[in-house]
Amino acid sequence: MSSAVSAGVPRWGWLLASFTRRELTDRYAGSFSGLAWTLLHPLAQLAIYAYVFNRIFRIGVPADYPGVRYLTFMAAALWPWIMFSEGLQRAMGSIAANAGLIRKVAFPHRLLVFAAILGTAAVHCVGFLAVLVVLRIAGEPIHLSGMPYAAALLVPYLLLAAGVGAFLAALQTLLRDVEHVMQVVLQVLFYASPILYPASLIPASLHGWVEINPLAWFSERLRTVLLHGGGFVAGDLGMTLACVAVFFAGLWFFERLSPHFEDFL
Amino acid sequence: MTLADVAAGAPGALSATREGDLIRLRGVSKDYPRISTGTDRLRTMAALLFRRRDIPHFRVLDDVDLDVRRGESLGVVGENGAGKSTLLKIIAGVVRPSAGEVRVAGRVGALLELGSGFHPEYTGRENIFLSSALMGLSRRETQEKLGEIVAFADIGEHIDEPIKHYSSGMTVRLGFAVASVLQPDVLITDEVLAVGDESFQKKCIAWLEAYLRDGGTLLLCSHSMYHVQTLCRHAVWIHQGKVRMAGASSDVTREYLTYHEEKRARASPAARAKGDLTRIVETWIEREDGERASIFRQGEALVLQALAYEPDDRPPVLLFGIVRADGTPVYGSHSHEAGYTPRRLAEREFAFAVRFEALALLPGKYHVRVHSLDPEGLRLFDTVELSFVVAGETRDYGLVELPHSWLPGRGR
Numbered sequence: 001m002s003s004a005v006s007a008g009v010p011r012w013g014w015l016l017a018s019f020t021r022r023e024l025t026d027r028y029a030g031s032f033s034g035l036a037w038t039l040l041h042p043l044a045q046l047a048i049y050a051y052v053f054n055r056i057f058r059i060g061v062p063a064d065y066p067g068v069r070y071l072t073f074m075a076a077a078l079w080p081w082i083m084f085s086e087g088l089q090r091a092m093g094s095i096a097a098n099a100g101l102i103r104k105v106a107f108p109h110r111l112l113v114f115a116a117i118l119g120t121a122a123v124h125c126v127g128f129l130a131v132l133v134v135l136r137i138a139g140e141p142i143h144l145s146g147m148p149y150a151a152a153l154l155v156p157y158l159l160l161a162a163g164v165g166a167f168l169a170a171l172q173t174l175l176r177d178v179e180h181v182m183q184v185v186l187q188v189l190f191y192a193s194p195i196l197y198p199a200s201l202i203p204a205s206l207h208g209w210v211e212i213n214p215l216a217w218f219s220e221r222l223r224t225v226l227l228h229g230g231g232f233v234a235g236d237l238g239m240t241l242a243c244v245a246v247f248f249a250g251l252w253f254f255e256r257l258s259p260h261f262e263d264f265l
Numbered sequence: 266m267t268l269a270d271v272a273a274g275a276p277g278a279l280s281a282t283r284e285g286d287l288i289r290l291r292g293v294s295k296d297y298p299r300i301s302t303g304t305d306r307l308r309t310m311a312a313l314l315f316r317r318r319d320i321p322h323f324r325v326l327d328d329v330d331l332d333v334r335r336g337e338s339l340g341v342v343g344e345n346g347a348g349k350s351t352l353l354k355i356i357a358g359v360v361r362p363s364a365g366e367v368r369v370a371g372r373v374g375a376l377l378e379l380g381s382g383f384h385p386e387y388t389g390r391e392n393i394f395l396s397s398a399l400m401g402l403s404r405r406e407t408q409e410k411l412g413e414i415v416a417f418a419d420i421g422e423h424i425d426e427p428i429k430h431y432s433s434g435m436t437v438r439l440g441f442a443v444a445s446v447l448q449p450d451v452l453i454t455d456e457v458l459a460v461g462d463e464s465f466q467k468k469c470i471a472w473l474e475a476y477l478r479d480g481g482t483l484l485l486c487s488h489s490m491y492h493v494q495t496l497c498r499h500a501v502w503i504h505q506g507k508v509r510m511a512g513a514s515s516d517v518t519r520e521y522l523t524y525h526e527e528k529r530a531r532a533s534p535a536a537r538a539k540g541d542l543t544r545i546v547e548t549w550i551e552r553e554d555g556e557r558a559s560i561f562r563q564g565e566a567l568v569l570q571a572l573a574y575e576p577d578d579r580p581p582v583l584l585f586g587i588v589r590a591d592g593t594p595v596y597g598s599h600s601h602e603a604g605y606t607p608r609r610l611a612e613r614e615f616a617f618a619v620r621f622e623a624l625a626l627l628p629g630k631y632h633v634r635v636h637s638l639d640p641e642g643l644r645l646f647d648t649v650e651l652s653f654v655v656a657g658e659t660r661d662y663g664l665v666e667l668p669h670s671w672l673p674g675r676g677r
Contacts, residue, residue, distance in 0.1 A: 174310045263360075
């Protein structure tokens with residue numbers, strides 16, 4: 001209503017900042033070392049995957065990444081994936097998690113989705129950066145010049161997460177079982193995308209799928225700019241535009257249903 | 266608003282932007298979707314997405330019109346589930362109405378139920394920041410007002426403890442403190458005064474009175490008619506989703522209480538006598554000047570008139586009893602005891618009259634039950650019930666005003 005609209009953007013900016021800060025502190029509110037766990041969890045995942053895939057399944061680093069360890073090869077795509085999937089899940093649950101607020105206070109609900117994505121990204125960007133620095137010190141060939149490009153590539157990746165997250169948050173509020181479906185879907189996407197393994201292992205008949213799978217695209221591209229250096233390619237623009245389109249489509253869907261959330265909470 | 270209303274020159278049609286109209290609701294309805302199965306959810310979602318309205322629903326608010334002017338104080342009364350909270354949520358912008366038009370021209374501070382928007386894991390101080398952000402304050406503004414908020418809440422060191430350890434009273438204190446310090450154009454409070462101890466209630470009421478004096482606008486939802494009467498000039502009674510009555514708070518609260526009293530008393534319907542027995546032909550109440558009436562002022566004279574039929578042409582005995590609408594007996598007496606003989610009007614017909622000099626009853630609705638007994642005053646044959654209202658405003662309590670005077674205290 002008018003009171004919400006007339007006050008304008010700056011006040012929502014501060015509210016978004018408050019929500020994002022809370023998204024960070026929520027993870028350790030009530031627990032002693034919660035934030036540390038948030039940072040350690042991906043490290044544990046990295047260790048497990050590296051051991052299983054490299055030592056047991058004997059998956060190696062392809063020849064076009066000379067001198068790169070499997071651990072480094074995987075880390076470059078794993079953290080962005082964690083940002084994406086965890087951000088998506090937190091965005092999806094953000095409406096239900098803040099039901100008390102939505103039932104009692106008038107504010108733009110999309111801020112909760114954005115805060116979930118921003119908060120998750122902030123936590124894992126810190127972790128990602130720390131891991132890259134450690135690996136670099138350990139002598140891995142990480143191109144520091146590729147970092148700004150990697151950061152830029154993360155923006156459409158996260159916009160995609162926000163768009164899909166907004167769509168799923170609305171769907172979850174109205175339909176409830178989306179969360180369970182998505183757990184399976186995310187698992188499938190994780191293994192279907194070249195995160196733990198190089199894209200070259202994918203059979204030729206499935207290459208078309210890799211081309212249009214944004215997760216595959218970003219995993220490969222992030223790995224390339226970080227481990228090979230180099231700038232943007234033409235495909236980045238197309239993929240970015242697609243992500244922006246998904247972002248606005250998801251937001252449209254969300255905004256269409258968000259006035260009715262209160263009816264379903 | 267429909268086209269017909271506009272054509273008919275409905276007052277609201279032209280005055281949409283009139284100065285002073287802070288809240289304006291026209292034809293506001295709210296339906297909640299009826300969802301019990303997964304299919305219902307899917308159908309509801311599709312309907313919402315494509316803006317169709319053919320979903321199974323139940324109506325919580327039905328065609329409500331409401332105007333609140335700047336500086337006005339409006340009490341909202343009604344039974345549980347009548348739609349009061351939904352109405353307040355619509356005005357607060359939390360709920361979007363299914364139909365109708367809502368305009369709110371100003372910043373709304375809403376205290377809907379307990380501790381609006383507090384997070385239990387966070388401390389009181391941290392919650393103040395989020396609450397203020399939600400109410401539209403910047404970080405700097407919040408920091409400036411923090412001391413004032415903490416002082417108003419007056420919960421001591423608990424301010425740095427997680428809200429989950431708070432009592433409900435403390436949570437309300439904090440919520441009220443945030444809302445009060447922000448000086449909203451409209452303050453909406455839903456049963457907030459009911460929680461909190463006596464001294465905090467007094468503090469809240471003192472603050473609300475000052476807020477209203479300074480031109481603030483208040484929407485108060487309360488089950489305490491006392492609070493509604495003292496704080497609100499106007500009131501609206503929501504009944505089954507509709508506005509049942511709107512007007513001066515004293516009138517609305519009185520009617521509302523009467524409704525409750527009658528609901529409680531709806532147990533013993535009067536039984537009319539049958540056959541050729543002593544019965545009441547007609548009974549009515551009138552003013553001193555003989556004009557029949559049903560509304561009296563406190564202190565006015567009231568005359569009860571009755572015509573009774575007695576088959577044996579002997580003067581029957583008349584019994585009257587005044588009860589408040591909820592059935593509480595106030596006073597009763599009978600003609601036999603007083604040695605009274607009714608006037609014989611015609612064969613087998615007798616006229617009675619009882620005069621109450623200065624009605625001491627406090628404002629409210631009352632019933633007079635008139636009974637006819639046999640001439641011996643032993644058997645009760647007929648009962649007729651009349652109602653009347655004592656109008657007026659009072660701050661007194663109880664049923665009747667006992668004659669009294671305030672004196673200078675004598676001391677020990």
